[in-house]
Amino acid sequence: MTKNKFSLRRSVNNMNLVRFRFWFQIVAFVLIVYGGYIGLDLGNKLPTFACVFNGEGTGGKCYVGELQHDLKHPLEGFVGFAGYAFLISLGMFMVWFWALNKGWCGFVCPLGTMQDWLTMVREKSKIRYSEYSWANRGKIKSIKYILLILLLLLPVMIANSVFGLPKLPNGLSMPFCDICPGRMMIPAFTGHFNQFYIDFSSKTDLVMTTLGMIIVGLFLVGSFVKKRFFCYFCPMAALQYVFSKPALLKLYKDGAKCTRCGDCYRACDMDILEIADDVTSKNLVTEDCTLCLKCVAACPEEGCLEANFMGATIFESTKEGFILRMAMDQRGEKHAH
Amino acid sequence: MHTEHTIETPHQRQNRHKAMEAISVINALKEDFKFPIQSMGYFYDLFETVYCRHEPLHEGKVKIGTMCIQIPSEIIYALDGVPIRLCNGFYTDDEIGSDLLPQKSCPLVKATVGWFASDNFSDKPDITFSPTTCDQKTKAGAIIESFGHTVIDVGFPRTKESEESHHYWRESVKSFAVKLSKFQGKKLTRSNLESAIKKIGYAQSLYHKLTEFRKNKAVPILGVDMFLVTNAFFFDKIDEWIGAVEKLVAELEQRASAGVNVAGKASPRIVYTGSPPIFPNYKIPLIIEQSDAVIVADETCSSNRMFNDMVAVDEWNLYDMIDSVSDKYLKACTCPIFTQNDDRIRRIIQLVRSYSGDGVIYQAFAGCQVYEMEQRSVLAAMEREGIPILYIESDYSPSQHGQLTTRVEAFVESLKNRKRMKK
Ligand code: SF4
Ligand code: SF4
Ligand code: SF4
Numbered sequence: 107m108t109k110n111k112f113s114l115r116r117s118v119n120n121m122n123l124v125r126f127r128f129w130f131q132i133v134a135f136v137l138i139v140y141g142g143y144i145g146l147d148l149g150n151k152l153p154t155f156a157c158v159f160n161g162e163g164t165g166g167k168c169y170v171g172e173l174q175h176d177l178k179h180p181l182e183g184f185v186g187f188a189g190y191a192f193l194i195s196l197g198m199f200m201v202w203f204w205a206l207n208k209g210w211c212g213f214v215c216p217l218g219t220m221q222d223w224l225t226m227v228r229e230k231s232k233i234r235y236s237e238y239s240w241a242n243r244g245k246i247k248s249i250k251y252i253l254l255i256l257l258l259l260l261p262v263m264i265a266n267s268v269f270g271l272p273k274l275p276n277g278l279s280m281p282f283c284d285i286c287p288g289r290m291m292i293p294a295f296t297g298h299f300n301q302f303y304i305d306f307s308s309k310t311d312l313v314m315t316t317l318g319m320i321i322v323g324l325f326l327v328g329s330f331v332k333k334r335f336f337c338y339f340c341p342m343a344a345l346q347y348v349f350s351k352p353a354l355l356k357l358y359k360d361g362a363k364c365t366r367c368g369d370c371y372r373a374c375d376m377d378i379l380e381i382a383d384d385v386t387s388k389n390l391v392t393e394d395c396t397l398c399l400k401c402v403a404a405c406p407e408e409g410c411l412e413a414n415f416m417g418a419t420i421f422e423s424t425k426e427g428f429i430l431r432m433a434m435d436q437r438g439e440k441h442a443h
Numbered sequence: 444m445h446t447e448h449t450i451e452t453p454h455q456r457q458n459r460h461k462a463m464e465a466i467s468v469i470n471a472l473k474e475d476f477k478f479p480i481q482s483m484g485y486f487y488d489l490f491e492t493v494y495c496r497h498e499p500l501h502e503g504k505v506k507i508g509t510m511c512i513q514i515p516s517e518i519i520y521a522l523d524g525v526p527i528r529l530c531n532g533f534y535t536d537d538e539i540g541s542d543l544l545p546q547k548s549c550p551l552v553k554a555t556v557g558w559f560a561s562d563n564f565s566d567k568p569d570i571t572f573s574p575t576t577c578d579q580k581t582k583a584g585a586i587i588e589s590f591g592h593t594v595i596d597v598g599f600p601r602t603k604e605s606e607e608s609h610h611y612w613r614e615s616v617k618s619f620a621v622k623l624s625k626f627q628g629k630k631l632t633r634s635n636l637e638s639a640i641k642k643i644g645y646a647q648s649l650y651h652k653l654t655e656f657r658k659n660k661a662v663p664i665l666g667v668d669m670f671l672v673t674n675a676f677f678f679d680k681i682d683e684w685i686g687a688v689e690k691l692v693a694e695l696e697q698r699a700s701a702g703v704n705v706a707g708k709a710s711p712r713i714v715y716t717g718s719p720p721i722f723p724n725y726k727i728p729l730i731i732e733q734s735d736a737v738i739v740a741d742e743t744c745s746s747n748r749m750f751n752d753m754v755a756v757d758e759w760n761l762y763d764m765i766d767s768v769s770d771k772y773l774k775a776c777t778c779p780i781f782t783q784n785d786d787r788i789r790r791i792i793q794l795v796r797s798y799s800g801d802g803v804i805y806q807a808f809a810g811c812q813v814y815e816m817e818q819r820s821v822l823a824a825m826e827r828e829g830i831p832i833l834y835i836e837s838d839y840s841p842s843q844h845g846q847l848t849t850r851v852e853a854f855v856e857s858l859k860n861r862k863r864m865k866k
């Protein structure tokens with residue numbers, strides 16, 4: 107038995123995921139938000155909210171911002187070279203995305219990380235989190251797709267008259283950026299608070315920037331009471347999910363080993379019921395999953411859940427790991443949290 | 444020592460009969476098998492102390508009776524109570540209960556009711572919590588109350604898939620905690636619940652270590668011994684139990700590396716499921732292991748189901764701890780009282796696979812409707828999976844011994860043939 111030997115695999119499976127993620131997210135946050143100052147530039151196709159409005163600080167740029175920009179062209183333009191260029195940038199986005207799959211959300215996205223920090227503050231203040239009812243949880247799933255379609259469509263409708271409708275005003279050229287909490291929150295970390303404004307120059311700008319301010323307020327309050335509040339509505343998550351199937355990093359489940367104890371569901375910040383209840387699918391990267399791997403860490407059944415990279419298991423649920431993480435490995439009462 | 448003139452009171456008679464039942468099982472465990480385990484001595488002594496000598500274990504402590512596994516012992520320990528699980532395996536008590544319940548009732552329930560009716564406890568529960576699980580347990584609560592005991596019902600849902608059930612059960616557990624906290628005059632806090640959760644979690648982790656050894660080719664411990672160990676958890680002092688199991692784990696480690704096998708090379712490996720074997724009703728497990736088979740795993744509420752699932756907390760604050768305690772007792776539970784029971788079937792199959800089981804023995808108590816009703820679906824599923832299964836109905840009476848032995852032996856023999864053919 108490998109049990110008695112020291113092995114890398116065993117120590118990975120026994121790791122304290124909470125601590126690992128905490129530090130990983132900090133490093134990723136620093137690279138994305140401050141990386142620009144040390145010359146880091148990961149390009150403008152990143153599948154995560156590396157905000158363009160963060161100016162010099164940003165270590166790369168968010169593809170959702172870029173995408174809106176790309177789409178604001180007359181349709182004729184897409185036939186020729188511009189069409190290729192568009193596909194190439196989409197391709198670049200996919201390549202980035204495939205490396206980590208939705209792990210970008212669980213480990214890299216600065217907006218995700220900020221929400222996790224707010225969760226920590228709430229937890230420390232001993233305030234209970236809130237949950238959606240299962241019915242509402244199901245209903246809000248479609249909102250992110252609606253936002254995605256709007257952010258794709260509106261720029262096109264500025265440059266083109268779609269279905270004979272009049273072209274839209276230019277104030278909607280980056281419709282999602284207007285309401286994206288990243289536009290205000292991320293530059294704030296490099297000392298730029300100039301995105302907190304309401305633009306009175308036109309009616310559209312007024313409406314959109316006001317909406318933006320409201321959404322930032324909701325983002326802060328919402329993610330304090332509800333874990334990952336914003337991620338439930340995030341169009342980036344919707345865009346990612348479209349391309350998730352061929353990604354290299356996967357969350358796999360062996361349903362035969364699952365007792366449906368629900369430990370994984372309780373740990374899941376995205377309240378994904380399938381993670382516990384689905385005992386037939388192998389790939390459990392569902393639309394809202396952030397690949398945070400908290401479920402793997404919380405599962406007590408040997409080899410039931412696993413993070414898999416290109417066919418190789420990198421982190422899997424084990425009894426021993428579970429017992430260590432829950433501090434149930436010793437008799438005494440010395441494990442105060 | 445008694446003088447010759449004393450007339451035996453009903454309690455003395457009951458105790459004498461129970462002692463006889465108990466000692467014959469303890470002796471069988473001690474003497475009928477090869478390679479006895481030294482650290483099992485603690486458990487043999489414990490059962491002798493409690494059931495032969497009727498000595499109390501928890502004098503001066505408040506004892507909280509529980510009628511099923513669903514009453515969270517984490518909360519009882521956090522509030523300074525001692526949980527005593529009242530599921531009873533004595534034929535003597537079953538007979539007393541028979542006069543008070545319909546004839547075709549479950550012997551376990553009859554024995555529990557009989558125990559209360561006689562009011563003859565060495566550790567008498569000060570208050571008893573009764574979860575509304577199977578019909579018979581549910582109704583037994585009121586009957587026991589009519590004898591003058593304090594019994595409090597704890598509402599338990601019969602579906603576990605729905606959202607309403609989750610909320611209902613979480614609320615039930617909260618109200619149980621409030622009632623017990625009032626009864627004990629003690630507040631449930633983050634720190635007392637956290638240490639109770641971790642202590643029980645540690646006890647469970649030891650159980651998991653024990654079961655790991657049973658996956659080996661050479662099985663170092665008998666199924667009947669394992670039943671006794673888990674059964675002791677019903678009433679033992681938890682710290683003593685932990686200490687004894689730590690020793691047992693250490694001894695099994697040695698035995699495993701020395702390749703000690705309590706069974707024969709060709710002994711079929713059995714997964715046991717169905718109505719719970721509760722001391723001293725080890726009739727079927729004993730017959731199995733005396734017929735040259737060995738029980739390597741079980742799916743019963745007196746053993747595996749009680750230990751397998753541990754509380755998993757995400758935020759170590761009171762709100763989340765109580766919810767995770769509640770979820771532990773509902774979600775993975777494979778009790779037959781639930782409407783759907785695919786989980787139980789998947790669990791049995793998984794046990795057969797991971798413990799290299801050769802066959803399944805499914806016992807239902809005559810009178811346990813839910814286990815009787817689930818028999819068909821389990822049998823069909825095992826057939827689909829190509830797993831041999833034997834279904835047995837039994838009760839607590841010593842009478843059908845011969846017939847049961849014949850059936851078990853025939854099954855074991857067929858498993859052996861199957862094994863030979865495979866080779
Ligand atoms: S505002 Fe939001 S969507 Fe726009 S570039 Fe910044 S992070 Fe991306
Ligand atoms: S869902 Fe959106 S906001 Fe949340 S982590 Fe992913 S990209 Fe960031
Ligand atoms: S924690 Fe593991 S065993 Fe429990 S429901 Fe989730 S996947 Fe299944």
Ligand code: SF4
Pocket residue numbers: 212357370373374375376377378381394395396397398399400401402
């Ligand atoms: S399913 Fe697992 S990996 Fe996905 S969000 Fe939930 S806890 Fe994280």
Ligand code: SF4
Pocket residue numbers: 549550551552577578579580718719808810811812813814
């Ligand atoms: S064996 Fe059956 S009838 Fe008896 S207590 Fe258990 S579930 Fe109820």
